[in-house]
Amino acid sequence: MFGYIVINKPEMKFKDFDIYQSFYCGLCRTMHDLYGIKGRVALNYDMTFIALLLSGLYEPEHQINRCRCFLHPVRKHLEVHNQYIDYAAKMTIALTYLKCEDDWLDDQKMTKQLYKKILEHSYQKVKEEYPQKIKIIEEQLVLIHQYEQQESVHIDDISGCFGKVMAEICAVEDDIWTEHLREFGFFLGKFIYILDAYDDIEKDLKHHTFNPFIDQFQQVDFEEKCYHLLEMMISRAAEAFEYLPIEENVEILRNIIYSGVWSQYELRKKRRLEDKK
Template identity: 40%
Template sequence: MFGYVTICEPELKVKDLRKYKAYYCGLCQELKEAYGAVGQMTLTYDMTFVIVLLTSLYESQTELTEHRCKVHPVKKQKMLRNEITQYGADMNILLTYYKLADDWIDEKSIRSLLGNGFLRKRAREVIRRYPRQSKAIRRSLRELSKCEQQNSMDLDKTAGCFGELMAELFVYKRDMWEERLRKIGFYLGKFIYLMDAYEDLEEDLQKDCYNPLRKLSQREDYEEEIKRILCMMIAECCAEFEKLPCLLDVDILRNILYDGVWNHYKNIQKKLMDGKEKKDV
């Protein structure tokens, strides 16, 4: 369900692209040092966005380092890290831990059970440090699981579960920015959930798996309606973002929110157009 909150690389200046990659590599290095190779496997673009946003808002002092890695063994990679990078790494671990536990309960996936076991000790330490976020993730995934079991087609309810989860992760600390950050996370979370459902719809229909868009997809105006809903979610998110006093890396943040989040949608539309053209031939 993650991987939707990315940059639109062609629209980003070279210096901003390098800096974004440094944040991403910084998160990867933090995961490696704190949680080993298993931790690195939880790396997401979505949490990189959270780190850039919170770093910009709180103007956190960031350290630039260089390291080699398995992906880039020859040339050292620039990495940007601060206390929020550690927070992002911890949230990555929490999300993965609870998602694996949820998958084991719902699907009896042995892979999920083993992965959950590998992370259990480290995850418990994070749970003790962040009880608020931990409870929110656990509660939201439980409610989402109920929606899936009930085959709910209520988009506001199902997407809202994931929205509540993301809302809590965006609140790094309880202060004057809490309400605004919570709204950004909530609407972005709903957008992510619906985009994931939109991307998986065809496969889910073929396999007769749950998808909250199944009912909506039967309408003649489905494509127009899902685009309208997605636009509404990201518009609410962007409106709240613009109220924050973010100056540092604001071009990166706007690139992601106004362009990058639509990367998958554009790819889906291209596939649909290609498929239609083949049928017409």
């Protein structure tokens, strides 16, 4: 379920892209500093968005460095560091570990089990720091797995479980913005789950694995139904987002919410139509 919360680069100003990249590079460096190469492998754009969102809302002090790394050995690049980038790194480890566990239960892939074991110690440290948060995330992912064992599941129920996962991740502080952050995360999480199911439908049919859209895939209005579901979810997320008093990097965040996530949908829809041809 990673890789859907991205920018629409052609619609972004150059200066905004440089800022976005500095957060991504800062998260990459933090993942390496905290967890080594095994952590850096888990790096994804979704948690870069979370770091940007929380940094924009709470406006922490930034430490900005100009550095080289093994991916950019010649030219120095900007890296942003702050407490919410650290938090995003820890949530990346938690979600990656639990995703490996889920993939192992579903597909019995040894690579997932091996990576899970590699992340075990780091995951336990995150769990010790955020016991209640990780408990809720674990419970919701277990519930998703239980739904997947049933013959008939309503998409609203199962996507709501991942909505609660993202709500928990977004609500880092207990303050006046918690309600809006939870609402935003809940509908963003539902959007991610539905788009992931839409993306995987052919693969799941081929391998006879669970997908909430299997019964609807051959219906003539399948594409239209999926689009409207996604539109409902991201609209509710956007409504909650606009209640947050974010000024710092707000145009980057809007690029992602209003455009970037849809670019991922359009990419997958185009690929499906090309495959049919």
